[in-house]
Amino acid sequence: MTTPPLLAGVFAPVVTPFTRDLGVDRPRFSAFCRWLVKEGAGLAIFGTNSEANSLTLAERLGALDRLLGDGIDPAKMMPGTGCCSIDETVTLTAKAVQAGCAGALMLPPFFYKGVSDDGLYAYYSHVIERVGSSALRVYLYHIPQVSGVAISHDLIERLIQDYPTTVVGIKDSSGDWNNTKAMLQRFPGFAVFPASEALLSKALPLGAAGCISATANIQPRAIAQLIAQFGTTEGPPLQQQVTTVRTLMQRYPMIAALKHVIAVNASEESWRTVRPPLTKLPAAQGEELLKQLDEVGFSMTGLQAQEA
Amino acid sequence: MTTPPLLAGVFAPVVTPFTRDLGVDRPRFSAFCRWLVKEGAGLAIFGTNSEANSLTLAERLGALDRLLGDGIDPAKMMPGTGCCSIDETVTLTAKAVQAGCAGALMLPPFFYKGVSDDGLYAYYSHVIERVGSSALRVYLYHIPQVSGVAISHDLIERLIQDYPTTVVGIKDSSGDWNNTKAMLQRFPGFAVFPASEALLSKALPLGAAGCISATANIQPRAIAQLIAQFGTTEGPPLQQQVTTVRTLMQRYPMIAALKHVIAVNASEESWRTVRPPLTKLPAAQGEELLKQLDEVGFSMTGLQAQEA
Numbered sequence: 001m002t003t004p005p006l007l008a009g010v011f012a013p014v015v016t017p018f019t020r021d022l023g024v025d026r027p028r029f030s031a032f033c034r035w036l037v038k039e040g041a042g043l044a045i046f047g048t049n050s051e052a053n054s055l056t057l058a059e060r061l062g063a064l065d066r067l068l069g070d071g072i073d074p075a076k077m078m079p080g081t082g083c084c085s086i087d088e089t090v091t092l093t094a095k096a097v098q099a100g101c102a103g104a105l106m107l108p109p110f111f112y113k114g115v116s117d118d119g120l121y122a123y124y125s126h127v128i129e130r131v132g133s134s135a136l137r138v139y140l141y142h143i144p145q146v147s148g149v150a151i152s153h154d155l156i157e158r159l160i161q162d163y164p165t166t167v168v169g170i171k172d173s174s175g176d177w178n179n180t181k182a183m184l185q186r187f188p189g190f191a192v193f194p195a196s197e198a199l200l201s202k203a204l205p206l207g208a209a210g211c212i213s214a215t216a217n218i219q220p221r222a223i224a225q226l227i228a229q230f231g232t233t234e235g236p237p238l239q240q241q242v243t244t245v246r247t248l249m250q251r252y253p254m255i256a257a258l259k260h261v262i263a264v265n266a267s268e269e270s271w272r273t274v275r276p277p278l279t280k281l282p283a284a285q286g287e288e289l290l291k292q293l294d295e296v297g298f299s300m301t302g303l304q305a306q307e308a
Numbered sequence: 309m310t311t312p313p314l315l316a317g318v319f320a321p322v323v324t325p326f327t328r329d330l331g332v333d334r335p336r337f338s339a340f341c342r343w344l345v346k347e348g349a350g351l352a353i354f355g356t357n358s359e360a361n362s363l364t365l366a367e368r369l370g371a372l373d374r375l376l377g378d379g380i381d382p383a384k385m386m387p388g389t390g391c392c393s394i395d396e397t398v399t400l401t402a403k404a405v406q407a408g409c410a411g412a413l414m415l416p417p418f419f420y421k422g423v424s425d426d427g428l429y430a431y432y433s434h435v436i437e438r439v440g441s442s443a444l445r446v447y448l449y450h451i452p453q454v455s456g457v458a459i460s461h462d463l464i465e466r467l468i469q470d471y472p473t474t475v476v477g478i479k480d481s482s483g484d485w486n487n488t489k490a491m492l493q494r495f496p497g498f499a500v501f502p503a504s505e506a507l508l509s510k511a512l513p514l515g516a517a518g519c520i521s522a523t524a525n526i527q528p529r530a531i532a533q534l535i536a537q538f539g540t541t542e543g544p545p546l547q548q549q550v551t552t553v554r555t556l557m558q559r560y561p562m563i564a565a566l567k568h569v570i571a572v573n574a575s576e577e578s579w580r581t582v583r584p585p586l587t588k589l590p591a592a593q594g595e596e597l598l599k600q601l602d603e604v605g606f607s608m609t610g611l612q613a614q615e616a
Contacts (some may be wrong), residue, residue, distance in 0.1 A: 053392040053419035084361040109585045111361035113454055119585035126584055146421055148456050277417045277427035
């Protein structure tokens with residue numbers, strides 16, 4: 001196995017298409033991943049926005065196999081692999097490494113709250129030791145408002161010290177810029193991904209690796225362009241454009257809203273399906289959202305062709 | 309399949325013994341369940357105190373099989389079956405029903421926070437419809453401080469209305485007496501289990517079914533006696549006795565402390581093992597706890613003989 005390079009750029013926590021009876025729509029999933037890659041995004045499949053924790057372990061393993069079988073490049077993939085149990089995390093992570101995925105985005109175990117850094121360190125180190133591969137690249141996943149379990153800077157430091165070539169980055173979904181900034185300053189060379197393209201102008205000059213953002217599902221190309229053209233005169237208008245769309249989307253329940261926008265642009269109603277406990281975007285909200293996106297000149301192109 | 313009666317009495321959310329290398333110690337698990345039943349407790353295996361979410365789905369299915377194979381009575385069992393994904397919840401719940409378990413204690417999906425009652429209703433109703441058995445008895449599991457997802461009274465009402473012979477009770481681990489009381493008053497005939505024996509004197513007169521309490525792992529007989537002798541002159545001193553032990557245990561991280569007490573009483577050091585992200589009770593705290601339990605006259609008997 002070759003050593004994956006540090007990842008950078010824009011990653012979409014890929015929303016997972018379901019059939020009307022709630023199964024994973026694997027052909028549509030492959031088509032959507034293909035479109036995202038074509039538009040310049042990497043694939044953070046099995047993230048929060050992917051409803052990954054509403055999938056079974058077997059579904060995640062099967063869906064990854066299908067993507068690989070359909071020719072989606074594992075070098076573009078950073079699957080989410082963190083489960084509450086060490087063994088399930090090991091199973092998924094080992095699979096990702098074996099498949100050649102560039103990295104694994106790893107939630108802490110999220111059932112117990114108020115756990116110690118020692119306990120979280122033990123969890124991550126058990127996973128790393130048991131996967132036991134020099135090709136493993138772990139990106140930690142800090143999303144305390146959902147997981148209920150924060151990843152402290154002291155924990156990061158300890159993991160980097162003990163696993164310097166394995167624990168190589170973090171996705172910071174806290175939405176707390178001071179946290180992102182402090183990590184960028186304290187851990188030079190560590191791949192820090194804020195979870196919003198709206199932060200790129202502040203984060204890139206401090207060395208951020210890019211972003212892993214929900215709304216990269218619908219505006220991957222614009223975000224990729226912003227990163228590529230950062231520092232040129234194209235930067236500020238692109239930043240404004242992507243931030244406008246991001247801000248607008250945040251007024252709605254994100255996953256349902258993303259799926260609504262994709263459903264309309266792919267002309268496929270089943271794309272609106274979410275798994276309980278999430279609920280579809282109500283039709284009235286969907287119309288309002290589309291009108292607002294239209295007003296700011298938002299468009300998604302090529303999706304229908306990709307799925308055909 | 310016969311219809312299980314409504315459960316009542318004291319249930320232990322059975323702590324799960326691990327081997328030193330973190331595997332489930334199945335023989336010890338069976339022995340401990342046998343001891344709990346002999347002492348008068350029912351078996352709420354795979355609960356929060358069981359570290360159930362630190363087990364894989366396969367481990368839970370396998371451990372249940374082993375208990376059944378070892379002759380533990382499924383009529384005494386109320387396994388925890390609620391996972392984040394509907395399919396995994398269905399798999400575990402169907403297994404429990406097929407095994408003849410008296411009930412299933414069902415967490416809501418606990419990854420996403422701020423989800424709607426509509427979404428939670430859809431989750432539970434999908435599970436119930438897909439298990440599709442008149443022998444299924446669901447006990448909801450309200451533990452918002454850990455799961456991050458509360459079960460509202462309106463949701464309970466809707467589930468009772470639509471599934472009156474299936475959704476039959478709830479474990480209230482909120483620690484909020486006003487919540488327990490309000491449910492007892494609003495849902496007569498619904499089996500409400502507070503999560504602490506300290507509340508029995510207040511809850512039993514209002515119709516509580518019993519309790520499902522962490523500390524039932526170490527004082528099952530005393531709690532069973534309190535319930536049996538409630539309203540007699542034996543009641544108040546028994547209530548004081550069990551509350552004293554409960555209050556004392558609550559000063560420590562509960563799961564690690566329970567396992568420490570059992571390890572000492574079973575003369576088996578490996579009982580202290582917990583899975584990350586939890587950590588063992590530090591030795592000094594363990595000594596202090598044992599001294600305090602000793603001072604209040606606490607004892608656990610027969611455990612070693614059962615395991616021999």
